Amino acid sequence: MKRKLSWLLTLGLVLSMFLAACSGGGDDAEQPADEGKDQAAEENVEQVFNLLNGDTIPSMDPSMATDEYGFQFLGATMEGLYRLDANAEPAEGIAKTHSVSEDGLTWTFELREDAKWENGDPVTAHDFVYAWQRAVNPDTGSEYGPYMMGGVIKNATQVNTGEAALEDLGVKADGDYKLVVELENPTPYFHSLTTFGTFLPLNQKFVESQGDNFATSTETLLANGPFKLENWTSTASQWNLVKNETYWDAATVELEKMTYQVSKDPTTAVRLYEEGTVDRVGLSSDLVDQYSTHDDYVITPETSVFYLKFNQTRNEALANVNIRSAIARAFNKQDLVDEILNNGSIVADGLVPADFVNIPGTENDFRETSGALSAHNVEEAQAFWEKGLEELGTDSVEIEFLGGDTETSKVMNEYLANQLQTNLPGLKVTLKQVPFEQRLDLDTAMDYDIQFAGWGPDYLDPYTFLSLWITDGGNNKMGYSNAKYDELLNESATTLARDNDARYENFLEAEKILFEDAAIAPIYQRAMAQLVAPKVEGVFVNPFGATYEYKWSKAVSVE
Template sequence: MKRKFAWLLSLGLVLSMFLAACSGGGEDTKEEPADEKDQAAEDTGEKVLNFVNGDTIPSMDPSMATDEYGFQFLGATMEGLYRLDENAQPVEGIALSHETSEDGLTWTFKLREDAKWENGDPVTANDFVYAWQRAVNPDTGSEYGPYMMAGVIKNAEAVSKGEAELSELGVKADGDYSLVVELEHPTPYFHSLTTFGTFLPLNQKFVEAQGDKFATSTETLLSNGPFKLANWESTSSEWELVKNDTYWDADTVQLDKMTYVVVKDPQVGVDLYEEGTVDRTGLSSDLVDQYATHDDYAVTPETSVFYFKMNQTRNEALANVNIRAALSRAFNKEDLVNEILNNGSIVANGLIPKDFVTLPGTEDDFREVSGDLVTYDVEKAKEFWAKGLEELGTDKVEVEFLGGDTETSKVMNEYLKNQLETNLPGLTVTLKQVPFEQRLDLDTNQDYDLQFAGWGPDYLDPYTFLTLWITDGGNNKMGYSNAKYDELLKESATTLAQDNEARYQNFLEAEKILFEDAAIAPVYQSAMAQLISPKVEGVFVNPFGATYEYKWASVGSAE
């Protein structure tokens, strides 16, 4: 996901570099002392958990959200057709069941009749029709709507380009409680896709009444999920999730409230944890060394991959494949994950993460079958570098490196700058370290040379990663184009859509092309090193979509 993300995150580094959010700081928070908070909860009998967040929430509009934080809080406050359970399998949400036509093109969803918006309005099939049309309406300006729906929902691409009417989008209401969806092609992962934030319903009357203010504050949001966002505005550094009593399955929801405070400095997060103010916090590498033997220490592997994006349109040097190949091999990833991250993250030598998917009909992990496609190799890096410089007719190259601005990010940015400049003679790297939301804007406008970015999967299929680099794709934003790559991805979504084995062979070939072209430079696959209080129970960590699922969470004993 651009998150997108999706695209996760432990505090420090991951929080700042994933296409997910970052700003503010814990030092200025106005948290009441831990003993007062605990006593207040005990006095009222409330079940409360307290968390940190890496930054503000960029957007709570399902049509406009593109980042981890937006999708995380949308997932907590809203509900689509299905949501993910403990095993990351879609379970009943607003949909009770569905039927699929023999050709795989028509999905008919039976909706529950007891789901309500928090204002008392029923959640109906029309709410999905309106939301999905809004997401691909070119007037909305959604980035994720066309990205998620084009090539999946019938006519979504044509609608998003203004070549077809909204009414031609393949989603219709057959009465209030039956939703009929027509697909462009059979889509093996569509069931899991319906759990994703872009496919959430919207109450048309409410959205239109709010106008431009929709989803900018608590007062301009409308929940139909387990929780409601409270005390929030778009610039808030503190907010709450409170139980939504109008949710159809409110009896299952055990938490009364979750509090959040923006913290960018891992040490501040640990200080808050130690004093009992928060119940979970991420650890930077130095803090891992300090807390690895702590009873509350936990490492959670993730399926997010981080890499350099190399913009081929802004910097002439980066349009040269040999220069990109050199950059891809010129930094020591092993030292980075062991010394700087030190949180369980592993080296990435390809795009599709380890332990994400297996080849159909086998237990063979995709990553192992595809192998290491680009590794740290200084000698090869220098060979590519020399060849690239000769082709450019120069002995010097300057690049601007766009990265995050958290403390851990800055350490990593400096490390990568030093590695690249040391191993590639004549290279000058200028760091540009900015808050997350600003980095999103720079990426969208393709206003960068070299960017540290990451992706967490939106659904359980390699396509969620590989589709990023289709020519002129909504997340490409770096000018990469390869006709063969595009064709392989197109085939996997069209003529091969019902032949999963053939699809995966296309995926294997496409990934190899991506690295033959040195389009991106993989760095690592993330993990979260955290301190988690024993009080935190029933929180699921998802392999795609929103990082956390809180519907089934509860407060246990801290003893």
């Protein structure tokens, strides 16, 4: 979900909005005749986007969502205290204003009184209390609740482990329209955190009335955001987002509808774009060269990082640091981004992405400062491999490689498997390629050896990446543990919470430990190569959280 990037697409869209705002003005009689025609034409443009999605939506339950697709559609249909604007700054949502105590531990949010749920119920502070308690309630089984709130909201960890009652969670309603949040420690990024999907409110009466069926279909969802889902079930391959007329700021929302269909084949997707059936499509590497001179071609950098996860509990070989170190260095990442992706993605030799955050008080990028910690080097890989095999007392290793089942994923999985088997004698790789939702389930169950995975930041701070690998963390799911690493991350969130310089020193040291341990093998930092129809205006690409923001978007005339 994150960064200070030169967002090409976002910048273009922001500029187009700026120019539109600065043109015209005055009485109609003073406007040039052509301008009046343009405005009339735009009024007649059907406010519909036709879009594709890479897979089904695994979950629309804010407490249970863990993936890009879930958070994307939660962000469109629901609203929390704040939502991200064009500049990736928190803009008014259900909260109008907030204040922070001098010690940084108490945040008080003043809520608007005109926000309603789709069924007409008011959105109140009680809805936030219920949702946040539900997210950390051990009976719920949420992964993101404990991960996002633990160490941040007072007593969240204790509630989740059963050591404290739900009522002890540091969130209280002071009447219907004032929310008081107590933090465990001062949290520099808490304002941006309130925009994230796990912190969305829930209507308790509605959720409990749906029981186990909650968030499994259109009929069992309740929107309070700019749009609502139509014709959706948890297994649907087609669905719509339609304007939510009960949204408190519905007057700002110009889009009436977005249609979605699942497409995993890039060639099919491009054909749909050329036919005019869809308005935006991602390009696979084999299509980039063909369309790179197209008028609609756009590259958008991201701060999502992809890597191999090593499950140290399922396969004895992967519990060996030398075997992991060998695998991490044995594949050519530059060829992968140049030939297989070919979409502007860049090689990743660390975890925290480039152009994400600077070292405090400087203009030095964190990634540049930390350096390349896990670079491709076949000679080093083979030296680690030989040492690891000797320690294991064997001359061969078999591993299962878990990856996605899209066309691009399959090509990438096969490339990585081939590179590993070619450069590490005695290694046999078996591919297991499954749909996205199944991969998430296998990850949760730790039912894999090596997994192709990725992470997009949830807020603007290195902690969103580095906290993934804390011992027994909700997203660790690979048995990695290092006491010094845990200590550095714990200090950054507690005793050093108000000392940003010291926090970043800890982050730099922790990242080095992560790669000395070869806990993961970074591959690339993603960019998107897309064709975007000229009619699509005002879609913001968020630096964290939901990938796209559509509240301020519209379809414009291209005549």
